Amino acid sequence: MKITYNWLKELVDIQASADEVASRLTLTGLEVESVEKRAIPQGIVVAEVLEVSKHPNAEKLSLCSVSIGKEEPLQIVCGAPNVKAGMRSALATIGTKLAPDFTVKKAKLRGVESFGMLCSEKELGISEDHEGIMSLSDDFVVGNELSSYLPDDYIIEIDLTPNRGDCLSMLGVAREVAAQFNAPLKPAAKHPTENSDSTENYITVSIEDAEGCPRYAGRMVKGVTIKESPLWLKNRLSALDIRPISNVVDITNYILLLFGQPMHSFDYATIAGQKIIVKRAIDGQTFTTLDDIERNLIADDLLICDEDGPTALAGVMGGAGSGITEKTADVFLECAFFNPVGVRKTSKRLDLSTDSSYRFERGVDPESGLIDAIDTAAALIQELAGGEVTKDIIDVYPKPIAKRKVTLRPSQVARVLGVPIPKEQIVQYCTTLQIICTKDNDTELEFEVPQFRHDITMEVDLIEEVGRLYGYDNIPTSDHASVGLNKHPNTREAIVDTIRKSLAGLGLRETVTNSMSSEKKLKLLHPELEPVKLLNPLNPDMACLRTTLLGSLLEVTAYNSNRKNSNNALYELGKIYLHQGENVQPKEPETLALLLEGAYLPASWNTPTQELNFFILKGILETLQSSLKLSPFTYKNIDKNDRGFFTEESAQVSGDGIIGLCGKVSPAIAKSFDIKTPVYYAQLDITELLTNGAERPLYSALPRYPAIERDFSFVMDDSTLSSAIQDEMYTISDLVSQVQPFDVYRGDKLPEGKKSIAYSIHLRAGDRTLTDKEAEKVCTAIISTVKSKFGATLRE
Amino acid sequence: MxxxxxxxxxxxxxxxxxxxxxxxxxxxxxxxxxxxxxxxxxxxxxxxxxxxxxxxxxxxxxxxxxxxxxxxxxxxxxxxxxxxxxxxxxxGEEECFDPTLPAWPIPKGSIHPLTKTRNEIVDILVGMGFELAYGPDVETDYYNFEALNFPKHHPARDMQDTFFVSADVLLRTHTSPVQVRVMENQKPPIRSIMPGTVYRNEEISARSNCQFGQIEGLYIDENVSLADLKGTLLSFSRQFFGEDTDIKIRPSFFPFTEPSLEVDVRCFICKGSGCSVCKQSGWLEVLGAGMVHPNVLASSGIDNEKYTGFAFGMGIDRIALLRYGINDIRLFYENDTRFLRQF
Known part of the structure; x- marks a missing residue:
């Protein structure tokens, strides 16, 4: 929201500069975004066009002789269609800086010299009018600087919080400034001169929904002349980003800016039956608003109607056809208080936010502010458009809104703010905000809150007001805190920290990516999962919550590959979102994803390229498991039908509190993300691990006696898993302390469908040195068991 | 032989x-x-x-x-x-050994700057006696708004453009719903911090992303006052931004705190003399805070006549931008490895 400094000074008696006002406003909670100077540049002078003739070489240009009060008139070339002899306008003389990068210079236009530039209102920032050069009345003295009529001003932009609807106006900000500077407010309202003809003779107003419209006030102004607004009014509206249109409309907008009270002006002649009826719409009813859009209404929407039907969407926007036109003679002014929730519902549903709905949603002043607004509007119309104001306001206000009474205990002020503030001081602060103390027994104060402060409803709201005026900077800063000793251990952070450090140490880079993804990509990766969809996504690429981290990491990989960042090793710790049904929160498993792309080690001057393979990924997982002190992970083949985006070179991995899949990503999937290099990926659900933590391992005694080592090579079916044989070996005897495969062979020397695996087996007893005889016994058992269980024979 | x-x-x-x-x-x-x-x-x-x-x-x-x-x-x-x-x-007859040749190409990993920033913040606050609490990304209207004193149809809801999954289920717009969950499950004194990812339905630009990290703090006990809040935030700011840091607080509005405040920290780059990072103001807006609204305490079943409390929150991304002198928030989410390797 913007205000102007000059206007502010008309409303409150202060000497402070614009910058001082701005910094004070920020400190009071009205955060100032910017302060910008707004000035008519020096060198723009009031000029009179003496003669106009055709430019010799250009159809559309005129050659003008222009006086700026000096002896010799200036020769000016002008392209405006409205230039004519005798008019007054604004001339930018040579040397005028119209914009930072535009200084007016003597110029030759189609062979004729021009000694300045006649300006449009748009060029001077007074209005949007660029149809022709601006026209000034005879009150403007030829030769005077235009800035002497439109003094320099400052536009202060405030980022207003939604609780302060009362400050959505010049007057509202002036009230805050008055309280902050302890300066008096000047009267803002004007009152029209009424004739003796009663308004009631012209119109009747009835409210059928008093909840939606607690108050509706109206006034008649008869016999107006619709024309352009005077310069000061146009300038003021333009300064605050409202486009000047014509006097009556401009005045209602001026009232909006001044009092924060939205008004609507009707062409009286269009009001069928001279009746205004405020009532709810009927479901399915349609109404075409001023912007020519047909709106579908529901029974929640409030309408302003005449005998024939709706003329305005209450508090949001008028209809086409009831507004002011050049031909309007009699004006009916509407000034109402509409229910904030009702206006908001309609505005939100129709996605139609206007200056009017914005203010009604935040609450306008239903009391004196409303009456001041309609009176001032009528008085200004009288002044600028002529006409007669009929006697009395039509004021339908069935249940007047009383001032809210709020009790405040001074002891609570000290408790919340941490500093005792004397009762008298509290009362004084409130008084400057027009919050009046009506009862004072020693421990409790009762205040009456003016109706424009919709945000003050309870004790703590008053405490905030007291704090604001006391100044937060004056509240002491405590230098100690009491800390509760009832703590819970946090295993989660420690585990997550270990994971990150371990993976970073292994050469993986952590990524942070967006949780949102496109439905198409998610369906490509997980066709079997229905993703959680957003009702109002930013764009189709971010319409769903991810069901896997693979898409995110492939996108990061592609992004990097495109920038020649090759051999990517990435990980992310994040959530995936698993749909659990309509209107239900999804499951959010804590997920760790690892992705390796390209080569694990690039070729170097003394190292060949180390290509990626499953066992590098497995090695990373194993190191991670070891860093976390978890028991070894188990790997299982994945059924062909359950592999999803993985190739055959993949496995299900599980361990303490961890379950997931790992392996090589299908090249087709990688390619659909524009990646042509090998990609290995692991995704682990670590929710349980993070929730329950890992067991702290106990120390196990170091072996005191040497191990006997034996190597065996077994020939077995290719489908036999190494881990199955290993696991079996451990069960044969307690003496088997380690089984490590060290060679795998498939090839000519073996029959088709067979492989051999060589194992190095350590046999060790905890309490003695094993004898060869004992070792032989175990070895024999191993050989026979492996043969009987797996059909594997010792390779000769 | x-x-x-x-x-x-x-x-x-x-x-x-x-x-x-x-x-x-x-x-x-x-x-x-x-x-x-x-x-x-x-x-x-x-x-x-x-x-x-x-x-x-x-x-x-x-x-x-x-x-x-x-x-x-x-x-x-x-x-x-x-x-x-x-x-x-x-x-013996040695070749000339050249130690300046490239190292063996051991892959180098890194931790994301947003994580680093989050952890630094968390570590300081844990040191000040706060405990961690977590909550879901996908929240209900009740926890994200209603219980935090955002009535339905109140313009305060416009402060946080929301992604909806259904009428009552949404992506949390702040970590504050975790406050409510903590208050429902614990009795005062409560001293918690709640880090997490939050979402806002806003166009992505150099200055804002539709997803970012937030950390929220909550302290509820008997006689907790605004002076305690100021002291806590000053202590945090000095530990995080530097010992000579000052803070400035001014009124603001959040539905779930009253009074509500914005906290500015003296620019740690120019030390307050004005620079491009602080837009010549000498101050950086980094924290929102306030005294927990009595309605919020009541709706979580805490006696608001007996207890008071404060809450504060900060955006991790914004602090990371300031801390590392980064001018485009999108760099965090692009994950260019030439960017990541700098942290």
Whole structure:
């Protein structure tokens, strides 16, 4: 929201500069975004066009002789269609800086010299009018600087919080400034001169929904002349980003800016039956608003109607056809208080936010502010458009809104703010905000809150007001805190920290990516999962919550590959979102994803390229498991039908509190993300691990006696898993302390469908040195068991 | 294959001595050393077999030949044991060693700057006695808004553009719903921090992303006041931004706190004299805070006449931007490895 400094000074008696006002406003909670100077540049002078003739070489240009009060008139070339002899306008003389990068210079236009530039209102920032050069009345003295009529001003932009609807106006900000500077407010309202003809003779107003419209006030102004607004009014509206249109409309907008009270002006002649009826719409009813859009209404929407039907969407926007036109003679002014929730519902549903709905949603002043607004509007119309104001306001206000009474205990002020503030001081602060103390027994104060402060409803709201005026900077800063000793251990952070450090140490880079993804990509990766969809996504690429981290990491990989960042090793710790049904929160498993792309080690001057393979990924997982002190992970083949985006070179991995899949990503999937290099990926659900933590391992005694080592090579079916044989070996005897495969062979020397695996087996007893005889016994058992269980024979 | 037949006389041992001296000199590496050991000093080596034959000699010969053989064996063991070839391996005809060649390409990993920033913040606050709490990303309207004193149809809801999953389910717009969950499950005193990802339905630009990290703090006890909040935030700011940091607080509005405040921290780059980062103001807006609204305490079942509390929150991304002097928030989410490797 913007205000102007000059206007502010008309409303409150202060000497402070614009910058001082701005910094004070920020400190009071009205955060100032910017302060910008707004000035008519020096060198723009009031000029009179003496003669106009055709430019010799250009159809559309005129050659003008222009006086700026000096002896010799200036020769000016002008392209405006409205230039004519005798008019007054604004001339930018040579040397005028119209914009930072535009200084007016003597110029030759189609062979004729021009000694300045006649300006449009748009060029001077007074209005949007660029149809022709601006026209000034005879009150403007030829030769005077235009800035002497439109003094320099400052536009202060405030980022207003939604609780302060009362400050959505010049007057509202002036009230805050008055309280902050302890300066008096000047009267803002004007009152029209009424004739003796009663308004009631012209119109009747009835409210059928008093909840939606607690108050509706109206006034008649008869016999107006619709024309352009005077310069000061146009300038003021333009300064605050409202486009000047014509006097009556401009005045209602001026009232909006001044009092924060939205008004609507009707062409009286269009009001069928001279009746205004405020009532709810009927479901399915349609109404075409001023912007020519047909709106579908529901029974929640409030309408302003005449005998024939709706003329305005209450508090949001008028209809086409009831507004002011050049031909309007009699004006009916509407000034109402509409229910904030009702206006908001309609505005939100129709996605139609206007200056009017914005203010009604935040609450306008239903009391004196409303009456001041309609009176001032009528008085200004009288002044600028002529006409007669009929006697009395039509004021339908069935249940007047009383001032809210709020009790405040001074002891609570000290408790919340941490500093005792004397009762008298509290009362004084409130008084400057027009919050009046009506009862004072020693421990409790009762205040009456003016109706424009919709945000003050309870004790703590008053405490905030007291704090604001006391100044937060004056509240002491405590230098100690009491800390509760009832703590819970946090295993989660420690585990997550270990994971990150371990993976970073292994050469993986952590990524942070967006949780949102496109439905198409998610369906490509997980066709079997229905993703959680957003009702109002930013764009189709971010319409769903991810069901896997693979898409995110492939996108990061592609992004990097495109920038020649090759051999990517990435990980992310994040959530995936698993749909659990309509209107239900999804499951959010804590997920760790690892992705390796390209080569694990690039070729170097003394190292060949180390290509990626499953066992590098497995090695990373194993190191991670070891860093976390978890028991070894188990790997299982994945059924062909359950592999999803993985190739055959993949496995299900599980361990303490961890379950997931790992392996090589299908090249087709990688390619659909524009990646042509090998990609290995692991995704682990670590929710349980993070929730329950890992067991702290106990120390196990170091072996005191040497191990006997034996190597065996077994020939077995290719489908036999190494881990199955290993696991079996451990069960044969307690003496088997380690089984490590060290060679795998498939090839000519073996029959088709067979492989051999060589194992190095350590046999060790905890309490003695094993004898060869004992070792032989175990070895024999191993050989026979492996043969009987797996059909594997010792390779000769 | 042993040559014991050649060295059966005392004289021939001189020849053997020469032969051994040459053989030791010829040792270039551990392999040839092992071959030497096996040939001469091993279990089936030359000395063993020569010494075996000594018992068959006459007493005289045993003395002279045997004595010399023993001495030769001892000196051989000594000379061999001194590993003269190692010296030549290290110091011999060496190539010029160039330590400036590239290192072995061990892959280098990194931790994301947003994580680093989050952890620094968390560590400081944990040190100040706050405990961590977590909550879901996908929240209900009740926890995200209703219980936090955002009535339905109140313009305050416009402060946080929301992604909806359904009428009542949404992506949390702040970490504050975790406050409510904590208050429902714990009795005061409560001293918690709640880090997490939050979402806002806003166009992505250099200054804002539709997803970002937030950390929220909550302290509820008897007689917690705004002065305690100021003290806590000043202490945090000095630990995080530097010991000479100052803070400035001013009124603001959040539905779930009353009074509500914005906290500005003196620009740690220019120390308050004005620079491009703080837009010449000397201050950086980094925290929102306030006293927990009595309605919020009540709706979580906490006696608001007995207890007061404060809450504060900050955006991790924004703080990371400031901390590392980054000017585009999108860099965090693009994950260009040339960017990541800098942290």
């Amino acid at each position: 042993n040559d014991e037949g050649h060295y059966t006389t005392t004289q021939s041992l001189d020849q053997l001595e020469q032969e051994i001296a040459g053989a030791i000199q010829a040792i270039k590496n551990d392999d040839s050393a092992e071959a030497f050991r096996i040939k001469y000093l091993g279990k089936k080596g030359l000395f063993r077999s020569l010494l075996k034959s000594v018992k068959d000699l006459s007493l005289e010969e045993r003395k002279t030949y045997g004595g010399k053989l023993n001495a030769l064996r001892n000196s051989t063991e000594e000379r061999f044991g001194a590993k003269p070839w190692e010296e030549s391996m290290e110091g």
